[in-house]
Amino acid sequence: METIDRRTVFAAGLAAASLISSTSASAQQVSGGSAEARLRELNIELPKAMAPVANYVPAVRLGNVIFLAGAPPIKPDGKFATGKVGIDVTLEEAYQRARLVGVGLLAVMRQELGSLDKVVRVGRVFGMVNAAPDFTDHPKVINGCSDLFVQVFGDRGRHARCAVGMASLPFNISVEIEAAIEVA
Secondary structure: OOOHHHHHHHHHHHHHHHHHHHHHHHHHHHHOOOOHHHHHHHHOOOOOOOOOOOOOOOOEOOOOEEEEEEOEEEOOOEEEEOOEEOOOHHHHHHHHHHHHHHHHHHHHHHHHOOOHHHEEEEEEEEEEEEEOOOOOOOHEEEEHHHHHHHHHHHHHOEEEEEEEEEOOOHHHHHHHEEEEEEEO
């Protein structure tokens, strides 16, 4: 009988923690302000989300998490920003390209959710840099996306992250980034 009581207490504790977490996340969302309003303040207009270029979808929702597919930097003319960082592309240019990828990821989030205000937390960002063999500033490049997410979502935009160099990326793009997002 005592074992059942402990399990019941444990289950009730998990349920309470989940409720507190959800309430806390909602309060954090409200206190963090509107991501949509912040986009307007930053004068960022989101493009139409890019259609997949192969056999995948731009986002998959599993419960309260959306996994965003790896995305490229797309210039205003609709073409990919290409080149190897450390040879054809400077660190500052690569940072801006990672920011462009972040804008594209925000567009996918909005397409999937209807509003960026439904984002509870950016959980993880995985950034890949098409880098010269001796280039070692991968984190500084991916900061372009990370900084954007913090600007738009405040503390809800802070995330776990991996930033790595690659010998090549599809279509010779300079940067590719994917993300996992907790949503309401």
